[in-house]
Amino acid sequence: MQPDKHENWGMTPGPRPGDVDPPYLYEDYRSTHLRAPKEKLLEVPAGLFDTPGPWVPPGFIRDKDGDLTIHGTGAPLGERMVVAGRVLGADGKPVRRSLVEIWQANASGRYHHPVDTHDAPLDPNFHGMGRALTDDEGWYRFITVKPGAYPWQNHPFAWRPAHIHFSLLGNAPVQRLVTQMYFPGDPLLALDPVYNSVPDEQARKRLIAMLALETGVEGHALGYRFDIVLAGAKSTPLGL
Amino acid sequence: MQRTASQTIGPFFHEALRWRDGHRVQFAERGTSIVLTGRLLDGAGEPLADSLIETWQLSPSGKVPAAASGDARPHGLGRVETGKDGSYRIETLMPGSGSGAAPFIDVTVFARGLLKPLRTRVYFADEARVRSEPLLKPVAGSTRVKTLIATPEGTDAGGATVYRWDIRLQGVGETVFFAL
Numbered sequence: 024m025q026p027d028k029h030e031n032w033g034m035t036p037g038p039r040p041g042d043v044d045p046p047y048l049y050e051d052y053r054s055t056h057l058r059a060p061k062e063k064l065l066e067v068p069a070g071l072f073d074t075p076g077p078w079v080p081p082g083f084i085r086d087k088d089g090d091l092t093i094h095g096t097g098a099p100l101g102e103r104m105v106v107a108g109r110v111l112g113a114d115g116k117p118v119r120r121s122l123v124e125i126w127q128a129n130a131s132g133r134y135h136h137p138v139d140t141h142d143a144p145l146d147p148n149f150h151g152m153g154r155a156l157t158d159d160e161g162w163y164r165f166i167t168v169k170p171g172a173y174p175w176q177n178h179p180f181a182w183r184p185a186h187i188h189f190s191l192l193g194n195a196p197v198q199r200l201v202t203q204m205y206f207p208g209d210p211l212l213a214l215d216p217v218y219n220s221v222p223d224e225q226a227r228k229r230l231i232a233m234l235a236l237e238t239g240v241e242g243h244a245l246g247y248r249f250d251i252v253l254a255g256a257k258s259t260p261l262g263l
Numbered sequence: 264m265q266r267t268a269s270q271t272i273g274p275f276f277h278e279a280l281r282w283r284d285g286h287r288v289q290f291a292e293r294g295t296s297i298v299l300t301g302r303l304l305d306g307a308g309e310p311l312a313d314s315l316i317e318t319w320q321l322s323p324s325g326k327v328p329a330a331a332s333g334d335a336r337p338h339g340l341g342r343v344e345t346g347k348d349g350s351y352r353i354e355t356l357m358p359g360s361g362s363g364a365a366p367f368i369d370v371t372v373f374a375r376g377l378l379k380p381l382r383t384r385v386y387f388a389d390e391a392r393v394r395s396e397p398l399l400k401p402v403a404g405s406t407r408v409k410t411l412i413a414t415p416e417g418t419d420a421g422g423a424t425v426y427r428w429d430i431r432l433q434g435v436g437e438t439v440f441f442a443l
Contacts, residue, residue, distance in 0.1 A: 043268045045378035054271075054376030057306040058432050064442035065401060072369070072382075072443065077319060077337040080330045113264050126279030134275040138313070152279035188273060190280060192337075196319055197443070201373055201380065203270040220378050221268040230268060251267045 045220035052216040053177050072197040073254075079122045079156060079192065089155040091125075091167040095148025101130025101168030103244040106204070106232060109161040110191060113255030117161025122192040124154040125165060132171030132185075141173050166244060172211055184211035184218065191251060198253035205231045206247075269379035274313045276373075277344055285342040287354045289330070294323025294356035296423035299368065299385065299413060302349040306433030310349025314374035317342050318353055320367070325359030354423065357387065365392045372430060382441045385413050385428050402439055410438040 047059035092099055110118040128134050128151060131143040135150045151170070155163045170185045186203040193199055205212060212218050212231070221227045232247040239246030299318070303311040318341035322328045328339025341353045360366045365388035372381040386393045393412050394403045402408045413426035430438050 043266050045269065047378065047381075049378060052271075052376070052378065055378065056376075057309070058311070058374060058376035060381065060437055060440050061306070061433050062407070062437045062439070064440050065399070067398060067441045067443065071398070071441075074327065076327050076329065077340040078329050079337050080332055080334045082333065083336050111264060113266055115264055124279055126276060128275075136275045136277065138274055150278070154279075188270075188276065188279070190272075190276075196369060196371075199317075199371060199380070200267060200269060201272045202267055203273075217270055217378070221270075223265075223268075226265060226268045229265070230270070252264045254266055 043221065043223055043226040045222065049216060049220040051177075052220060073195050075195055077192065078194075079120065081120075081156065083122070084154055084156050089153055089163075089165050091127075091149065091151060091153045091165060094150055095146075097148050099129065099146050099149035099168050101146075101149075101171075103166070104169050104247060105164065105166055105239050105244045106187065106247045106249055107162065107164035107238050108232075108249040108251060110157050110163060110193075110251045110253065111161055112198070112253055117157070117159070118191075118194055118198065118253055119157055119159050119161060121157045121161075121194050121198075122154065122190075123157060123163045124190040125152070125167075125187055127151045127167065127170040127187040128173055128185075130168050130171050132173030143171065143173065166240075169206070169245075172209075177216065182211055182214075184209045184215050189249075189251065191253060193253045200251070200253055202251070203230065204249045207231050207234055271375055271378050272315060272373040272380075274375045276315060280315060280342065281344070282336060282342050286352060288318065288320070288341040288356070289334070289336065289338045290322050290328055290356055291331070291338060292322050292324055292326075292356075294359075296354070296421065297357050297387070298352060298354050298419055298423050298425045299428060300350065300352040300425060301427050301429040303345050303351065303372065303374075303430045304349060304432065308434075310347070311345055311374055311432070312347045312349055314345045314349075314372055314377075315342065316345065316351050316353070317371045317373075318355070319369045319371075320355065320358040321360070323356045323359050325361050365396055370430075372432075381430075381432065381438075382443050383430070383438055384411060384441070386411055387413055387426060399439075407437075407439050410436060 129146040133143040191200045232249040235248035330338040413428040
């Protein structure tokens, strides 16, 4: 099937004014080159995906799913840390009882994943995966270790800054978000095309967690605060 | 408040985002079993072996699915990884649709190299009916509307109708994706 010529519908792929998301095609991030759509995207009504659902039953999560440090026979290596924050809608209201899933490299910068070929050591006490439901105020909290930076194939000598992957289901399809949390003061951020693909400087900076000592555990774990704002849902499932 | 920006899912999400039987969509209702299957291909025609597909749909009676508090996981939501050949397979029930509209499933694609997900919708109806969908008016006169229609391909061993639907991210036959 050949794509049609001389059409003038939809929009040109790329950021719109005030858009916080990266474009599909970002030259410096090589993997986008063959995966970014080239045709115009279909404009759809703003409310199309702003309907309630899906709803996550509480039994989907166990309490220990939020602690990434207790799944081995001993403590994982690395700098123990808490990351906590609130998940809010664009209207500032908490996104309640909503699923947050995270994954990350270990303190050496190695993922517990078969396709990670970095020769940094695996940690038998750290798999780097967690999930939680936000509470009635939108709070989530994970206990983990600080991930290490690691090399990747974008170009020779390329290293990703330390980061934690976040997946949020939200309470409406429009709120679905996958993002990455970075750490303050990381010199690799300035060189990272994934981070720098976000067009707006303030939006980039909000991907960096804040050091928040009081969020940690005294004498045990350093604290970081990372709030997440999802597209505003007009409605929420089951009146949440 | 300004939204938090999207970032790529990367290549290392599998175990963290894998749900038990994520490819079998749950409902509180019974309905007509269907299988939605196909391949994801990039601009060079190569399979996407490292992507995640999520589906969201109405129940067979056309309601927004909602799990009960004792259920094991969300209803109406499918989540599946693509295999080495870029293939995916979702087992679900034919979604209901109100007032004669063509039944559809919302599909979201995540992958390394996608800094934000791709959103689209697959329809289970003949071409004429899909072309008359108000949402698709801008592409109604285009051959590209065919990229949004699943093709029935007989039944599987369990009697479910198998629908084939490939997703092409870029280039010839590129799937119509939604701006969101």
